[in-house]
Amino acid sequence: LAKTTQPISMDSYEGQEVNITCSHNNIATNDYITWYQQFPSQGPRFIIQGYKTKVTNEVASLFIPADRKSSTLSLPRVSLSDTAVYYCLVGDPGDAGNMLTFGGGTRLMVKP
Amino acid sequence: DAGVIQSPRHEVTEMGQEVTLRCKPISGHDYLFWYRQTMMRGLELLIYFNNNVPIDDSGMPEDRFSAKMPNASFSTLKIQPSEPRDSAVYFCASSTADSPLHFGNGTRLTVT
Numbered sequence: 763l764a765k766t767t768q769p770i771s772m773d774s775y776e777g778q779e780v781n782i783t784c785s786h787n788n789i790a791t792n793d794y795i796t797w798y799q800q801f802p803s804q805g806p807r808f809i810i811q812g813y814k815t816k817v818t819n820e821v822a823s824l825f826i827p828a829d830r831k832s833s834t835l836s837l838p839r840v841s842l843s844d845t846a847v848y849y850c851l852v853g854d855p856g857d858a859g860n861m862l863t864f865g866g867g868t869r870l871m872v873k874p
Numbered sequence: 875d876a877g878v879i880q881s882p883r884h885e886v887t888e889m890g891q892e893v894t895l896r897c898k899p900i901s902g903h904d905y906l907f908w909y910r911q912t913m914m915r916g917l918e919l920l921i922y923f924n925n926n927v928p929i930d931d932s933g934m935p936e937d938r939f940s941a942k943m944p945n946a947s948f949s950t951l952k953i954q955p956s957e958p959r960d961s962a963v964y965f966c967a968s969s970t971a972d973s974p975l976h977f978g979n980g981t982r983l984t985v986t
Contacts, residue, residue, distance in 0.1 A: 796974060805878075805965045805977025806917070849917075856972050859929060862907065864917035 766850045771869040780837040782868050784850030787831050792854040795826060795833045800847045800867070809848075810835070811855065837870075845872045876900075878978035880966050886984045892954040895981045898947055899968030907975065908941055908951050909965040917965070923949065956985045 767785040774780045786795065794813050798806035810817055812824040812833070823836040837844055847867040879898040887893055899906050907922040921931040926943045934941070938957070943949040953960055963982050967975040 798975075804979055805967065806975070807977070808974035811974065855974075859922065859924075862919045862922070862975075864909075866916055 766852055766865050768848075768850050768865060768868045770866060771871070773871045773873060774840055775873050776841055777839050780840050780844070780870060780872075782835045782837075782848055782850075782870070783832055784835070785832045786850070786852045789830050789852055790854070792856070793830075793852050794855045795824065795830075796851045796853075796855070797822070797824065797835050798849045798851065798864075800849065801845075806849060806864070840870075840872045842872050842874060844870065846870060878966055878968050878976055880964075880978035880981050882981060883979065884982045884984075886986065887956055888986055889957055890955045891985075892952065893956045893960075893983060893985075895951040895964050895966075895983070897949045897951070897966030897978060899949070899966070900976055901947070903968035903970055903973075903976070904946070905969045905971070906943060906949050907967040907969075908949070909967065909977075910962045911965060911980070912962045920951070953983075956983075958985045961985050 794811055796811040797809045799809050800806040810819055810822050810824045812826055814826050817824045825834045847869050849864050849867040881896045904925050908920040909917050910920055911917045920933045921941045922929055923943045939953055941951045961984050963980045965977050965980045967977040969975050
């Protein structure tokens with residue numbers, strides 16, 4: 763399974779764009795990149811998933827370069843409510859047993 | 875859809891007692907996962923089921939832990955006897971073969 767590396771923590775201010783980068787040098791051909799968000803006292807929540815280039819939804823964008831050895835989660839104009847832990851996972855989404863290992867995540871603190 | 879439902883939300887028990895955590899997955903999801911989260915070890919996969927059958931229990935810490943899934947809409951995680959080091963938040967999640975994980979809000983277990 764591809765191992766992921768992300769910063770332990772990040773600070774930002776309301777209204778700023780936040781980019782969290784995840785390294786996954788050993789990503790396999792069938793692997794996708796998936797990001798989850800976890801608020802205190804809640805379970806992780808799916809944010810976005812992608813394979814290559816760029817994916818955007820109502821919450822975030824995911825940028826994946828051509829070599830796919832890293833990916834960047836972009837949160838536009840963050841608010842205080844975006845304070846959470848963000849996890850990057852890599853694996854084959856067609857194999858439910860393949861994308862189950864959560865790393866340490868990135869603790870994002872948004873300040874007023 | 876009510877999402878993944880876990881009970882109880884909080885459990886406080888004394889060392890040596892039996893603890894049973896319960897989970898109702900999302901209807902139609904054929905995968906069910908049990909995770910444990912602590913500050914020191916983060917999110918750890920304990921066991922997962924597919925179509926009510928345990929597929930991988932390599933994360934179960936020791937024989938004191940057991941999990942069952944008697945039908946598609948119910949699973950239990952049992953700890954007997956419980957120990958203070960079992961104190962953690964236990965999450966249940968469900969999914970289909972190619973969907974992201976959907977987590978419940980967890981059970982916070984405190985063993986004194």
